[in-house]
Amino acid sequence: MTINTLLVANRGEIARRIFRTAKSMGIVCVAVYADADSNEPFVKEADKSIRLPANYLDIEAIIDAAKKTRSDAIHPGYGFLSENASFAKAVAKAGINWVGPSPEVIEAMGDKIEAKKIAHEAEVPTLPSSDNVKDFSSVGFPLLVKAAAGGGGKGMRIVESENDLKEAISAAQREAKNAFGDERVFLERYIPKSRHIEVQILGDSHGNLLHLGERECSIQRRHQKIIEESPSSAISEEQRSLMAEAALRMGENLAYQSAGTVEFLFDDETGDFFFLEVNTRLQVEHPVTEAITGIDLVREQLRVSSGERISFTQEDLKVKGHAIEARLYAEDPAKDFLPATGKILAFSPSDETNIRWDSGVEKGSFVGVEFDPMLAKVISHSPNRDEAALTLANALEKLHLAGLTTNRDFLTSVLRHERFLEGKTTTDFIEDNSPEPKLQLTEDEIESAAITATLWLQGKNRKNSIVLSSIPSGWRNGRLPAQEVSLLHDEEKLSVSYKSRRDGSFVFNDKKIVTLHKWSTEDIEAEIEGERTTSLITESAETIHVQTIKGTVSFGLIPRFEPPGFQIAEGSLVAPMPGIVLEIRVSPGDNVSAGDTLLILEAMKMENHIKAPHDGIVTEILVDESQQLENGVPLLILDLTEDSERSKND
Numbered sequence: 001m002t003i004n005t006l007l008v009a010n011r012g013e014i015a016r017r018i019f020r021t022a023k024s025m026g027i028v029c030v031a032v033y034a035d036a037d038s039n040e041p042f043v044k045e046a047d048k049s050i051r052l053p054a055n056y057l058d059i060e061a062i063i064d065a066a067k068k069t070r071s072d073a074i075h076p077g078y079g080f081l082s083e084n085a086s087f088a089k090a091v092a093k094a095g096i097n098w099v100g101p102s103p104e105v106i107e108a109m110g111d112k113i114e115a116k117k118i119a120h121e122a123e124v125p126t127l128p129s130s131d132n133v134k135d136f137s138s139v140g141f142p143l144l145v146k147a148a149a150g151g152g153g154k155g156m157r158i159v160e161s162e163n164d165l166k167e168a169i170s171a172a173q174r175e176a177k178n179a180f181g182d183e184r185v186f187l188e189r190y191i192p193k194s195r196h197i198e199v200q201i202l203g204d205s206h207g208n209l210l211h212l213g214e215r216e217c218s219i220q221r222r223h224q225k226i227i228e229e230s231p232s233s234a235i236s237e238e239q240r241s242l243m244a245e246a247a248l249r250m251g252e253n254l255a256y257q258s259a260g261t262v263e264f265l266f267d268d269e270t271g272d273f274f275f276l277e278v279n280t281r282l283q284v285e286h287p288v289t290e291a292i293t294g295i296d297l298v299r300e301q302l303r304v305s306s307g308e309r310i311s312f313t314q315e316d317l318k319v320k321g322h323a324i325e326a327r328l329y330a331e332d333p334a335k336d337f338l339p340a341t342g343k344i345l346a347f348s349p350s351d352e353t354n355i356r357w358d359s360g361v362e363k364g365s366f367v368g369v370e371f372d373p374m375l376a377k378v379i380s381h382s383p384n385r386d387e388a389a390l391t392l393a394n395a396l397e398k399l400h401l402a403g404l405t406t407n408r409d410f411l412t413s414v415l416r417h418e419r420f421l422e423g424k425t426t427t428d429f430i431e432d433n434s435p436e437p438k439l440q441l442t443e444d445e446i447e448s449a450a451i452t453a454t455l456w457l458q459g460k461n462r463k464n465s466i467v468l469s470s471i472p473s474g475w476r477n478g479r480l481p482a483q484e485v486s487l488l489h490d491e492e493k494l495s496v497s498y499k500s501r502r503d504g505s506f507v508f509n510d511k512k513i514v515t516l517h518k519w520s521t522e523d524i525e526a527e528i529e530g531e532r533t534t535s536l537i538t539e540s541a542e543t544i545h546v547q548t549i550k551g552t553v554s555f556g557l558i559p560r561f562e563p564p565g566f567q568i569a570e571g572s573l574v575a576p577m578p579g580i581v582l583e584i585r586v587s588p589g590d591n592v593s594a595g596d597t598l599l600i601l602e603a604m605k606m607e608n609h610i611k612a613p614h615d616g617i618v619t620e621i622l623v624d625e626s627q628q629l630e631n632g633v634p635l636l637i638l639d640l641t642e643d644s645e646r647s648k649n650d
Contacts, residue, residue, distance in 0.1 A: 012360030
């Protein structure tokens with residue numbers, strides 16, 4: 001069946017990526033969108049766009065949109081309904097081509113308990129596990145409580161002892177039910193020093209099944225991948241071959257068609273590997289496979305869905321170089337990777353030849369709490385692993401990004417970390433190595449960025465000046481003090497002073513000679529002590545964002561007279577991110593100890609436990625369960641007890 005019109009039942013980055021290939025094949029592309037996405041790039045890039053009355057989980061509305069636009073096929077992307085067997089069945093029933101494996105395969109692999117049974121039948125190694133949560137003794141500690149349905153790291157908890165098991169099971173069940181509509185969980189042996197390695201497979205309706213090598217996805221937070229690479233630097237050629245053979249046995253057992261991924265846990269100490277799951281969809285990290293093989297996986301998916309054969313053989317497949325992907329998220333690594341929200345004020349990727357940007361946003365996009373906070377995937381492809389890592393880090397640093405907190409600086413810290421470059425990338429890498437969560441700058445680098453911000457600001461003031469706009473800022477007709485500007489950087493106040501010289505240059509902070517070569521509303525070219533650079537600039541809400549060679553540095557403008565601010569009561573605990581109050585575990589008058597969970601917030605289908613920072617007494621609850629909150633809203637008031645007050649003063 002020829003595909004003339006394709007509807008993508010997804011949003012953001014993956015919708016744009018599918019459009020890119022489909023359009024190159026002469027296919028008309030249809031987008032569906034929720035109200036929150038009405039102005040996003042993927043909607044504008046589609047040939048046709050249909051508004052959804054509710055959200056991306058509305059099966060009936062999506063199929064109606066496909067019928068209305070006369071779409072021949074539906075591509076689900078990843079997430080949302082991509083692994084929903086009911087959706088795949090409904091698409092087929094409507095006479096529309098489903099881009100993916102059969103509903104029966106999706107259903108079987110969507111249940112991790114059933115998937116492990118099938119793996120055992122295919123003689124694929126599996127970890128000790130039990131679907132009876134009381135049968136923990138047969139699994140042993142440490143163990144992992146895992147949701148039976150879904151993926152993406154949701155509904156998972158590491159448990160070290162029996163004492164913590166009950167709470168972990170309850171939390172995983174709640175999270176799984178909320179994310180997947182299925183609260184079933186099971187227990188599985190947890191291997192601390194392990195790697196997450198997966199094999200890409202591809203099958204068609206003509207009996208062809210092959211693999212496209214492996215990807216290592218061990219760098220994770222909250223059991224979610226943030227850096228992926230191919231090939232893995234940890235496994236031998238023999239282990240690589242054994243994994244590929246196991247993946248193919250699994251695929252053959254399923255009569256697998258379309259693109260899929262067989263995931264394994266690799267024991268870094270023993271060299272053994274164990275089956276985890278099969279993802280019956282296109283993976284987020286598929287670009288690293290495309291980079292090293294030259295195969296367009298979306299193109300192959302569309303060909304297979306049309307009844308065509310895979311366009312290459314196993315023997316044709318050649319791996320070239322090394323590829324690494326970093327997931328750029330709106331989140332705060334310094335606050336346990338809590339999701340961040342806000343408007344993107346600047347988004348200007350670098351243009352290196354060995355870098356691929358798969359982004360779902362642009363300048364002006366708004367990141368809310370409704371969807372996954374991934375902004376973009378950045379992929380590097382180089383002859384070797386070190387070059388791939390450093391090229392990727394450099395590209396991320398050159399990205400001019402402003403308006404909300406992201407993990408950009410954390411990613412570059414990981415990529416430049418000595419242990420990462422050595423290939424020591426087990427799943428506990430982040431916990432063991434504690435990469436810097438924020439941009440690390442020397443005092444001189446901070447001062448140079450502050451000077452650049454001040455120089456840009458004085459240029460703006462001069463441009464907007466009605467009187468004497470031709471006179472350089474900082475010029476004085478006499479021996480008067482230098483002009484001073486107060487800035488705020490990482491909650492520290494910086495004072496920058498400057499005077500204009502007769503030759504048109506400036507003296508900053510009584511020592512540094514600075515020459516302005518070019519000024520515009522978006523950038524500035526300046527020479528500081530003989531070092532000439534061009535910096536992108538973005539200004540908003542009394543903040544100036546300066547692009548340096550290490551990343552974007554932000555400075556708040558401190559007004560001469562502070563306006564009266566909103567006062568938060570002493571002892572208040574505030575919401576660390578936008579979210580919904582899922583559960584309140586305390587009442588006014590309760591005595592609590594440091595570390596006790598006071599309430600649980602849910603954001604982006606993940607639970608976040610708000611814990612007591614010290615011993616104290618709960619004097620007032622300021623929110624209600626099920627209440628939607630913005631970032632910084634007071635939650636409750638926790639007064640210090642006499643003992644904790646004494647300890648604090650000591």
